[in-house]
Amino acid sequence: MDLSNKKYYINRELSWLEFNDRVLEEAQDKKNPLIERLKFLAITSSNLDEFFMVRVSTLVSQIEAGRGLPDPSGLSPLEQLKKISIRVHDMVSKQYSCLYRSILPSLEKEEIYFLSYNDLSPKQEEFTRRYFNSTIFPILTPMAIDNSRPFPLLNNKALVYLIELESENDDEENLHAVMQVPTVIPRIIELPKTEESKREFIFLEDIIKNFISELFEGHKVLKSALFRITRSSDFEIDEEDAPDLINEIEKYIKQRKWGKPVRLEIEKDMSKSSVSFLKKELDVQEEDLYRIKGFLDSTVWFQFEGFKGFEHLKNSTLRPNPITDFMDKDIFETIREKDILLHHPYDSFSCVIDFLREAALDPQVLAIKQTLYRVSGNSPVVNALMEAAENGKQVTVVVELKARFDEENNINWARKLEQAGCHVVYGLTGLKTHCKALLVVRKEEDRIRRYVHLSTGNYNDSTAKLYTDIGYFTCKETFGKDISALFNVLTGYSKITGWNKIYVAPAGLRKMIIEEIEREEENALAGRPAQIIAKMNSLVDEEIIKALYKASEAGVKINLIVRGICCLRSGVPELSENIKVVSIVDRFLEHSRIYYFENDQNPRIFLASADWMPRNFDRRVEIAFPIEEKDLKEEIINMLDITLSDTDKLRIQKADGLYERVDKRGKEHINSQLVFYERSRKKYLDFLKDTTYGGE
Structure with missing residues (x-):
């Protein structure tokens, strides 16, 4: 058979959207607890954001550059964009149908309500007025748009109000302004109770809309509606000619904030004149426009998951279990006795952190080498590496600065590691260092012994509680030699002609x-x-x-x-x-x-x-x-x-x-x-x- 026949291949973008539909199915599944269903709605939206920022923007760039070759399934970039638009519009429709027809009515049965401003009791109205005046109003920044003040550069994924105001002169067009909904305060706000059993909430943007005229004194507000831009993150980093890779990546991070819009979400009842104004200013096409009937940006439901008192509407917590092999035993002695397999998050990731901490304190440990791709914001892994360097160990860390959307976090950690005395390396030009390897070199009575930890997932204590991964401890010499050689490739000029165990x-x-x-x-x-x-x-x-x-x-x-x-x-x-x-x-x-x-x-x-x-x-x-x-x-x-x-x-x-x-x-x-x-x-x-x- 002709194995190159395009009918035997599925387009990768459409396959990814099929995956995201499976995530959405979990939100639709009534057997899942309500807060978990909301979380899956948020995941579906978060996934779509990244899909547009990375994959859709790549297709747009290919078309603009004239590199529109078909994929193995036979679809050109333009054909892919058209199919993506149809599929995503359908997916978004299903998202909001799930929210309004199933999840919110079910929450109301649990006496949890999301109110519009018109539904508020007098006591709640007074609360929102005080909150607006004391907290919201000082943060808001309305930005007029006219000949001297062009359409501003708006943050990627920010919620923004477009306001249409009556012109002072009858023969002139209406005025426009934009105002970003603040991200420095919570978007979901709990209201004072009207009944003891009820819990009632309002969205920040609904409060702002009610008081929006107070920000434009002397002008009549005709219309206001929310919109949200998703921007391209498809930028190339020139590693070959960059004199300083960190500076080049920091430039890339700034560029990403102001990339070309690849999706525009708007409230469904936004006026035709406002829609036309936005499309013109942002240079977006009709197929890039998503009219949303309801709350824009469903990632907001991640915030709602954090409210207390809803434990009965969540999955029971499955806390990772301690590793019995290491309990009340010397960790190095245990690894010498046998190789150990870990299945996270069922088995606790804390043993990996303990291994690093023990190595940092152990006077017999001479050196630690580790790759880092994604780490948490307050990483105990990085803290242990810094402590090891401060204790005089030779610590080498290969930090991948180009881990997408984690670049800034990794740059910050790289600088802290260097300040602590670690040798920090940024890997090989043109390649991302995605392997997960940890090597501890220890002087023992009879020899120098190398302890190795390898993994299918990142050294991230946060995601280790959410992702299924497998870790492996060994001190076999064949593995030790291979991982030592791997680090020599990553940090020096070694060219390895063969490996004992691993494949690279x-x-x-x-x-x-x-x-x-x-x-x-x-x-x-x-x-x-x-x-x-x-x-x-x-x-x-x-x-x-x-x-x-x-x-x-x-x-x-x-x-x-x-x-x-x-x-x-x-x-x-x-x-x-x-x-x-x-x-x-x-x-x-x-x-x-x-x-x-x-x-x-x-x-x-x-x-x-x-x-x-x-x-x-x-x-x-x-x-x-x-x-x-x-x-x-x-x-x-x-x-x-x-x-x-x-x-x-x-x-x-x-x-x-x-x-x-x-x-x-x-x-x-x-x-x-x-x-x-x-x-x-x-x-x-x-x-x-x-x-x-x-x-x-």
């Missing part, structure tokens, strides 16, 4: 995966057992997809657990009949990358930092590392089996690229994430029972 992109990771797929193909053709299971965030790479199609044709059974984008089309007769693609969207974001190859009943299993995308293979430093111990291999195989047996949150891709939930009839109810949590919890509780931790 862009030097050969794609080649290794294709060879493993082809081995399964050969085994299937020879009548030997052949199977592939791969778990990842996205599958886009055309070479990998072609190799999977060939393996499927040969009879290899292939299960792909792909959370987000999947450009491979499963279930196509005579091509991908042996391929099953599934996706799980649940309370934790599925983030781990696992590659399983049957290898004639001698499975080869790899954990990795890389998805199967061109950027991971060609433009990033990534690593895949093998899991070889029998018990750990069995543990990972069990993880994959449980994931594939999910009947609650698993969706299956159909040949048309759409997804459907599992037919649950006659099947046991299995929520894989809850199964993983209960297994981790049981291990911890059993440990307590068997030790003095359990008390009497």
